[in-house]
Amino acid sequence: MSMTTYCDYCNSHPEDIYNRTYHDTQYGFPLTEDHLLFERLIFEINQAGLSWILILKKAEAFRKAYRGFDIVKVARFGDKDRARLLSDAGIVRNRLKVNAAIVNAGRILELQKDFGSFKNWLDAHHPRPKDEWVKLFRDTFVFTGGEIVNEFLLSTGYFEGAHDADCPVYKIVRKQNPPWAIIE
DSSP, X not given: OOGGGSOHHXXXXXXXXXXXXXXXXTXXXXXXXXXXXXXXXXXXXXXXXXXXXXXXXXXXXXXXXTGGGOHHHHHTOOHHHHHHHHTOTTSOOOHHHHHHHHHHHHHHHHHHHHHSSHHHHHHHTOSOOHHHHHHHHHHHSSSOOHHHHHHHHHHTTSSSOSSOTTSHHHHHHHHTOOHHHHTO
């Protein structure tokens, strides 16, 4: 594969192994497990105002700090856990973002009761335009603005556009029937 067939972002960062690996193995790929969807949502929230490469470099520390993104465990985090997270240099130490992870875990538990899973909730609302998704997320979760929602939906396969059509990864993602492709 020549470098010119990849998406512009990868072409402009050829030495960036973190973004390249993410681009080639995760970005735009459909996710079916709730803990992975929750992880991606928390990554997107934590990226706000920061660089994506920082989040990718800290991904393992995030997984450890948030107990593998076990939704039940995170929803039960109390003051000791908040203090632990805010003192963990391996992750983004922002009170609003830490709080968002804990609150949103609880919200996902509520969605699981009503829909069976976070994925089922997403699927029940798909497809819809971006502005409607943003309103839905703002009504359901905390710390979810337009860019966070857009990137979450792009990165999990609900919106098309994660990859250019001539990118070899586009074909791999397309074969996995992401939600955007099912409605075509």
